[in-house]
Amino acid sequence: MIHIEGGVCAAKGFKANGVHCGIRKNRDKKDLALIVSEKRAAAACVYTKNLVKGAPIHITKQNVADGYAQAMICNSGNANTCNLGGEEIALEMCRLVEKETGIPYSDVIVASTGVIGQPLDIEPIAAGLPALAAGLEVSSENACAAIMTTDVVPKATAVSFEIGGKKCAVGGIAKGSGMIHPNMATMLVFVTTDVSISPEMLQKALSADVDDSFNMVSVDGDTSTNDMVSVLANGMAGNDMIVSEGEDFDTFKAALAEVTKTLCRMIAGDGEGATKLLECNVTGAETKAVAVTVSKSVICSALVKSAMFGADANWGRILCAIGYSGAQVDVDKIDVAFRSEAGVLPVCKNGRGVPFSEEFAKEVLTEKEIKIDVELNGGTASATAWGCDLTYDYVKINGDYRT
Amino acid sequence: MIHIEGGVCAAKGFKANGVHCGIRKNRDKKDLALIVSEKRAAAACVYTKNLVKGAPIHITKQNVADGYAQAMICNSGNANTCNLGGEEIALEMCRLVEKETGIPYSDVIVASTGVIGQPLDIEPIAAGLPALAAGLEVSSENACAAIMTTDVVPKATAVSFEIGGKKCAVGGIAKGSGMIHPNMATMLVFVTTDVSISPEMLQKALSADVDDSFNMVSVDGDTSTNDMVSVLANGMAGNDMIVSEGEDFDTFKAALAEVTKTLCRMIAGDGEGATKLLECNVTGAETKAVAVTVSKSVICSALVKSAMFGADANWGRILCAIGYSGAQVDVDKIDVAFRSEAGVLPVCKNGRGVPFSEEFAKEVLTEKEIKIDVELNGGTASATAWGCDLTYDYVKINGDYRT
Numbered sequence: 001m002i003h004i005e006g007g008v009c010a011a012k013g014f015k016a017n018g019v020h021c022g023i024r025k026n027r028d029k030k031d032l033a034l035i036v037s038e039k040r041a042a043a044a045c046v047y048t049k050n051l052v053k054g055a056p057i058h059i060t061k062q063n064v065a066d067g068y069a070q071a072m073i074c075n076s077g078n079a080n081t082c083n084l085g086g087e088e089i090a091l092e093m094c095r096l097v098e099k100e101t102g103i104p105y106s107d108v109i110v111a112s113t114g115v116i117g118q119p120l121d122i123e124p125i126a127a128g129l130p131a132l133a134a135g136l137e138v139s140s141e142n143a144c145a146a147i148m149t150t151d152v153v154p155k156a157t158a159v160s161f162e163i164g165g166k167k168c169a170v171g172g173i174a175k176g177s178g179m180i181h182p183n184m185a186t187m188l189v190f191v192t193t194d195v196s197i198s199p200e201m202l203q204k205a206l207s208a209d210v211d212d213s214f215n216m217v218s219v220d221g222d223t224s225t226n227d228m229v230s231v232l233a234n235g236m237a238g239n240d241m242i243v244s245e246g247e248d249f250d251t252f253k254a255a256l257a258e259v260t261k262t263l264c265r266m267i268a269g270d271g272e273g274a275t276k277l278l279e280c281n282v283t284g285a286e287t288k289a290v291a292v293t294v295s296k297s298v299i300c301s302a303l304v305k306s307a308m309f310g311a312d313a314n315w316g317r318i319l320c321a322i323g324y325s326g327a328q329v330d331v332d333k334i335d336v337a338f339r340s341e342a343g344v345l346p347v348c349k350n351g352r353g354v355p356f357s358e359e360f361a362k363e364v365l366t367e368k369e370i371k372i373d374v375e376l377n378g379g380t381a382s383a384t385a386w387g388c389d390l391t392y393d394y395v396k397i398n399g400d401y402r403t
Numbered sequence: 404m405i406h407i408e409g410g411v412c413a414a415k416g417f418k419a420n421g422v423h424c425g426i427r428k429n430r431d432k433k434d435l436a437l438i439v440s441e442k443r444a445a446a447a448c449v450y451t452k453n454l455v456k457g458a459p460i461h462i463t464k465q466n467v468a469d470g471y472a473q474a475m476i477c478n479s480g481n482a483n484t485c486n487l488g489g490e491e492i493a494l495e496m497c498r499l500v501e502k503e504t505g506i507p508y509s510d511v512i513v514a515s516t517g518v519i520g521q522p523l524d525i526e527p528i529a530a531g532l533p534a535l536a537a538g539l540e541v542s543s544e545n546a547c548a549a550i551m552t553t554d555v556v557p558k559a560t561a562v563s564f565e566i567g568g569k570k571c572a573v574g575g576i577a578k579g580s581g582m583i584h585p586n587m588a589t590m591l592v593f594v595t596t597d598v599s600i601s602p603e604m605l606q607k608a609l610s611a612d613v614d615d616s617f618n619m620v621s622v623d624g625d626t627s628t629n630d631m632v633s634v635l636a637n638g639m640a641g642n643d644m645i646v647s648e649g650e651d652f653d654t655f656k657a658a659l660a661e662v663t664k665t666l667c668r669m670i671a672g673d674g675e676g677a678t679k680l681l682e683c684n685v686t687g688a689e690t691k692a693v694a695v696t697v698s699k700s701v702i703c704s705a706l707v708k709s710a711m712f713g714a715d716a717n718w719g720r721i722l723c724a725i726g727y728s729g730a731q732v733d734v735d736k737i738d739v740a741f742r743s744e745a746g747v748l749p750v751c752k753n754g755r756g757v758p759f760s761e762e763f764a765k766e767v768l769t770e771k772e773i774k775i776d777v778e779l780n781g782g783t784a785s786a787t788a789w790g791c792d793l794t795y796d797y798v799k800i801n802g803d804y805r806t
Binding site (some may be wrong): 352 | 451452453454455456482484485486487518519520521628705706709710712713715717718719720722723725726727731732734750751754755756793794795797798799800801802
């Protein structure tokens with residue numbers, strides 16, 4: 001498996017585009033994205049578990065209920081959530097895709113991201129769709145830009161691999177940044193592949209994958225109303241269709257995991273206001289559930305996040321976050337170390353502090369990617385969670401997001 | 404019941420003091436507090452549920468196991484947690500109190516607050532105790548100052564009331580500010596009263612009280628390792644001892660609640676970096692548990708907190724926080740309004756936005772105390788939670804707390 005360029009257009013038979021249609025005031029910011037498959041594709045989605053769900057979530061659920069879809073449309077600038085008539089607008093977005101591409105509206109995955117609680121005007125979308133469809137090309141770039149909100153960095157990745165001698169690809173784009181704390185679902189992620197796989201097995205692969213990928217990312221502890229990951233698999237790689245578990249399914253799952261985990265790191269590293277990517281690796285846990293709970297608690301702690309922003313090796317906050325996580329662990333067995341390109345800094349052994357050089361600590365913690373290694377010495381299970389530091393800019397961005 | 408001055412010295416028979424003994428480098432910051440009762444008193448405590456517990460917590464539990472205590476000692480600047488020999492140091496603090504006051508070490512409540520994971524040196528405490536004990540006076544002020552960490556505002560309150568014709572008082576001091584997200588326990592709070600009450604009934608009153616007071620406060624979602632509320636009741640008011648439920652017990656509980664809720668508001672309003680006190684009142688819930696879960700989720704949302712800092716009426720984030728709280732509510736029935744001294748601003752009706760004036764919204768949200776009223780329209784239960792806004796200064800304070 002190798003990483004390749006191309007994002008959602010890395011797999012055969014996919015085109016994409018993104019335009020500024022006018023939902024956002026800033027004309028330099030694209031706000032409408034479209035991804036289409038040449039052939040109808042197996043489709044799988046996971047959705048936010050927030051009880052407040054964006055209107056597009058409901059329409060997408062209807063449209064992929066039969067296990068197939070062929071296009072994805074997504075706007076930024078307005079979440080189409082907690083407003084009146086939102087579902088009609090979401091459905092109309094699908095109908096407009098049908099009008100311009102001939103793909104039935106019931107095969108369209110629809111998503112929105114942006115401010116909650118404001119009416120979404122269909123006019124700019126209707127006006128923008130002809131150019132959006134006409135400009136479809138074998139490039140992820142414009143679509144990737146159009147789904148960004150407060151994201152600073154575009155997030156696209158892809159891998160190439162083989163199944164049964166056939167060259168296959170999986171690629172994806174993501175919108176992350178804020179209101180990111182997936183709960184059995186995630187932020188907006190669109191993944192495409194040319195692998196031939198049944199809708200059932202595609203959903204199985206995706207549902208298993210998110211537990212180790214997007215569900216392990218947190219920027220700010222807020223689970224969005226519009227979170228969704230969707231995958232289209234159009235089968236154009238020509239492999240024997242994957243209809244059960246086995247070697248081919250495992251190969252596909254590994255490729256999917258490589259794409260999703262890469263996007264996770266991109267999302268966490270580009271969290272709102274973030275200057276650093278944090279990765280918490282928990283090992284030696286009695287169960288996977290313990291490892292997950294501990295790693296997410298550390299990554300979500302506002303005090304740990306602030307300390308990392310300040311490159312302050314205040315490891316007591318890590319012990320504190322483990323202690324209140326709800327996981328049953330023996331706190332007197334915990335070892336903690338910070339790790340980055342500058343080296344490894346052990347700070348805690350058996351739940352007690354060990355002496356360290358503050359100078360070296362600063363060196364380790366001023367790097368852009370900080371790993372927090374937690375060894376529980378209580379078993380063999382492990383988990384990794386990703387997050388980012390808490391900065392002045394997070395507060396600035398969210399102190400006045402709507403204006 | 405009326406509010407009076409005096410803090411922990413409002414009740415008869417209590418004296419207090421605070422000095423700078425040298426745990427902190429800044430000589431202008433007091434770091435050691437002592438509160439003593441003239442008579443041995445019924446004692447009740449609740450403690451942090453964090454698995455990582457400060458050494459003083461273990462010693463205090465031993466010392467109040469018999470239901471009685473007579474003194475409270477507390478240092479700031481070092482949490483005496485996750486270090487070697489912490490319990491011996493905490494015990495030695497109690498022994499030093501015995502040496503200077505004659506109160507048996509096993510009747511001393513001991514607490515520490517500050518950085519986690521560093522050895523606590525007994526030398527400055529031993530050196531400071533003679534002056535600390537010699538200066539005991541009928542004034543809360545020095546003790547209140549000595550338990551502060553990043554607190555900006557001293558937190559003391561007291562009330563006067565009658566039980567059986569006898570004049571009684573309950574008063575308290577608190578240290579709050581950061582790492583505040585109580586879980587069945589709380590931050591550091593010392594309460595004194597001259598009410599005569601059995602240890603069992605005192606513990607019953609306190610344990611019930613914290614569910615509606617300190618357990619409803621969150622500054623940053625981090626449950627401290629050293630949280631504790633303790634109450635001493637020395638009986639010097641001369642009322643018939645409260646040994647069962649009834650009118651006298653209810654009167655005492657009401658007075659205790661007035662003190663604890665006042666301290667809660669002080670703690671939330673003086674949260675690290677805070678510019679505003681937030682209060683979320685949830686009404687119309689099916690159960691108390693739903694009301695508690697919803698109100699705490701709103702108060703804890705980093706996005707809600709940031710919006711309040713920016714005086715931005717971004718109510719969609721409140722719906723979002725309710726939706727991911729885990730409470731089962733009908734999101735299409737939710738009404739939300741912001742309220743402050745400037746007026747009431749309804750922003751959401753039946754889960755959908757209602758038009759409002761942005762100018763008036765700014766007026767309402769630039770006040771120092773913001774109430775977020777959430778009506779679930781699904782029952783009769785209610786709850787109130789307190790928090791604060793998330794600001795640049797929170798990040799600043801916690802980006803380099805140790806230096």
